[in-house]
Amino acid sequence: MKNNLQGLVDLDRVIHEPARLMLVMILATVESADFLFLQGETGLTKGNLSAHLSKLEKAEYVRIEKTFKGKYPLTICRLTPAGRRALTNYRSSIGEALGKGR
Amino acid sequence: MQAEVKQVEQRVKSHWFKDGLGEVVGGLMFILLGVYFTLVELLGESSLVGGLLQAGFIVVFLGLFYLGRRLILGLKTKYVVPRAGYVEYRVDREHQMGKRIGAALFAAVIAAEAVISIRVPGILNWLVVLTGLLVGLMLVFAQLRTGGIPRFFFLGAFSLLIGIASGLTRLPDGYALGFYYGSMGVIFSVTGLLVLQNFLKKYPLQMGPADEE
Numbered sequence: 001m002k003n004n005l006q007g008l009v010d011l012d013r014v015i016h017e018p019a020r021l022m023l024v025m026i027l028a029t030v031e032s033a034d035f036l037f038l039q040g041e042t043g044l045t046k047g048n049l050s051a052h053l054s055k056l057e058k059a060e061y062v063r064i065e066k067t068f069k070g071k072y073p074l075t076i077c078r079l080t081p082a083g084r085r086a087l088t089n090y091r092s093s094i095g096e097a098l099g100k101g102r
Numbered sequence: 103m104q105a106e107v108k109q110v111e112q113r114v115k116s117h118w119f120k121d122g123l124g125e126v127v128g129g130l131m132f133i134l135l136g137v138y139f140t141l142v143e144l145l146g147e148s149s150l151v152g153g154l155l156q157a158g159f160i161v162v163f164l165g166l167f168y169l170g171r172r173l174i175l176g177l178k179t180k181y182v183v184p185r186a187g188y189v190e191y192r193v194d195r196e197h198q199m200g201k202r203i204g205a206a207l208f209a210a211v212i213a214a215e216a217v218i219s220i221r222v223p224g225i226l227n228w229l230v231v232l233t234g235l236l237v238g239l240m241l242v243f244a245q246l247r248t249g250g251i252p253r254f255f256f257l258g259a260f261s262l263l264i265g266i267a268s269g270l271t272r273l274p275d276g277y278a279l280g281f282y283y284g285s286m287g288v289i290f291s292v293t294g295l296l297v298l299q300n301f302l303k304k305y306p307l308q309m310g311p312a313d314e315e
Contacts, residue, residue, distance in 0.1 A: 025106070026110055026114060028107075029110055029114045029115075029192065030114055030189050032190045033187065033188065033189040034189070036187030037117070037189045040186055040187055041113070041114070069188055072183055072184050
C-alpha cells in the first residue's frame with residue numbers, strides 16, 4: 001500500500017487537475033468536439049475552458065483546429081494518441097493507489 | 103474510475119438525442135412508410151402503380167433512410183451546432199456488430215412486410231406485432247446505451263402496444279402496417295417536437311464567437 005501511495009507523487013499533473021481531467025475524459029469518449037460542446041458539458045467559463053485547453057494543447061494531449069461547419073465557425077478539439085496514453089496511465093496509477101474497484 | 107468513465111460516455115452519447123430532431127425526422131420517415139404500405143394495399147399488386155411501388159421497395163426504403171440521415175445532419179448543423187456545439191462520435195467497434203444486426207433485422211422485417219402477400223393464419227397479424235416488438239427493443243436498447251433517456255422506454259412500450267393493436271385489427275397486411283407506421287410516426291414526431299421545443303428554449307442561439315482564443 002505504501003509503495004502504491006508513493007505512486008501518487010508521480011501522477012501526471014497536467015491531467016490530475018479536475019477541469020482538465022474532465023475535458024480529457026470527455027474527449028476520450030468522442031472523436032472530436034468543439035469549444036461550445038465542451039463548455040456545455042463541463043460548465044466551465046469560456047476563459048477557464050480556453051486556458052485549460054491551451055495547457056492540454058501545450059502538453060500535446062489535445063489538438064485544436066479552427067474550421068467551419070456550414071457557415072458556423074468551430075474550434076474543434078481532439079485527444080491525441082499521447083493524450084489517450086496519458087489518461088490510461090493516469091487511470092492505472094490512481095487505480096493502484098486507491099485500490100481497484102473503489 | 104471505470105464507472106465515472108462509463109457515465110461520461112453515456113452522457114456524451116445522450117447528447118445526440120437531446121434535441122429531438124432524430125425523432126421528428128424518424129417520425130416523418132415512419133409516416134411515409136405508413137403511406138407507402140397503405141398505398142400498396144389500396145392500389146393492389148395488379149395495378150401498375152401498386153406493382154411498381156412494391157417492386158421498388160428497396161429504392162423507397164434506402165431512399166427514405168438516406169434522406170432521413172441527410173435531413174437530420176442538415177437540421178443539426180443549422181439548429182443544434184450553433185446552440186449546443188458540435189461533437190463527432192467515435193465508431194464504437196465493441197457494439198458495432200450489435201447495431202448492424204439490429205439494423206439488418208429491421209430491414210429484413212420491413213422487406214418481408216413488403217414482399218409477403220400471404221397472410222399468416224391466426225388472430226394476429228404477426229408481422230406487424232414482430233415489427234412493434236423489434237422497434238420497441240431497439241428503443242429500449244438505445245435507452246440502455248445512453249443511460250438517461252427514459253422517454254425511449256415509453257416509446258418502446260408504445261411500439262409494442264401499437265404493434266399488437268394493429269395486429270388485432272385484422273385489417274389486410276398493408277393497412278395494418280400503414281396503421282402501425284403511421285401511429286408510431288405521429289407519436290415519434292410529437293415527442294420529438296416537444297423535446298425540440300424544450301431544447302430551443304434551454305439553448306438560445308449563441309451570439310458572438312464561441313470561444314475566447
